[in-house]
Amino acid sequence: MSALEGKTLIVTAGPTIEPIDPVRFLSNHSTGKMGYAIAGALAARGARVVLVSGRTALDTPAGVERVDVLSAEEMYRAVMERFEASDGAVMCAAVADYTPVEVSPVKMKKSDDDLVIRLKRTKDIAAEAGRRKGDRMLMGFALETDHEQENALGKLRRKNLDFIVLNSLRDPGAGFAGDTNKITIIDRQGEITDCPLESKRAAAERIADRIEAWFAARGC
Numbered sequence: 001m002s003a004l005e006g007k008t009l010i011v012t013a014g015p016t017i018e019p020i021d022p023v024r025f026l027s028n029h030s031t032g033k034m035g036y037a038i039a040g041a042l043a044a045r046g047a048r049v050v051l052v053s054g055r056t057a058l059d060t061p062a063g064v065e066r067v068d069v070l071s072a073e074e075m076y077r078a079v080m081e082r083f084e085a086s087d088g089a090v091m092c093a094a095v096a097d098y099t100p101v102e103v104s105p106v107k108m109k110k111s112d113d114d115l116v117i118r119l120k121r122t123k124d125i126a127a128e129a130g131r132r133k134g135d136r137m138l139m140g141f142a143l144e145t146d147h148e149q150e151n152a153l154g155k156l157r158r159k160n161l162d163f164i165v166l167n168s169l170r171d172p173g174a175g176f177a178g179d180t181n182k183i184t185i186i187d188r189q190g191e192i193t194d195c196p197l198e199s200k201r202a203a204a205e206r207i208a209d210r211i212e213a214w215f216a217a218r219g220c
């Protein structure tokens, strides 16, 4: 029997959308493919998976409960409402770091002047989950362009994660949009596992293996 049987796991995936006015927003290139693949892999091993998803064009994986959100604030609330009752979370979403201070209720008119939009920081969902972690499993992702392992390990420690999965934008075939990824898994002990370039589905199975082993090692 899988150690994931009966576990409740939250997976965040996709981009967030930060509104500027009723027709415009700030966002990023995340497609949600990696998070959806992880949600599917965990559900196939018997976990109850709640996928908190930003806007994507993907079908919900079999056996997964999906909660749709748009903004970082909505994603924060959707995760925090469910975190206490969960056994852990995989934070795969590309959450906006900044959001407009003011959202115009009407479509903003153009003028000949430059436009300045003031942004404020969003809440860090993974870091807040880290503060409330208790004995739950927590995995985060890091997309880095330089000093990759050092930055990723710093994030693991700051956010109190059990694992951080590193994608380097330097690796061809890794990161956003494509169907392949080249990941490095770093755990709390600082142990580093470099994985080959492979399909996101294969990378998701590898990630599910590590999560399953984490629960198995705790005998829970």
Ligand code: C5P
Pocket (backbone or CB within 6 Å): 012, 072, 091, 092, 093, 094, 095, 096, 097, 122, 123, 124, 125, 126, 127, 139, 140, 141, 142, 143, 155
């Ligand atoms: O600090 P950075 O954004 O690089 O950290 C990435 C990790 O933190 C990812 O797991 C991402 O899902 C999570 N994160 C989050 N909430 C934020 C920013 C990042 O959950 N506001």
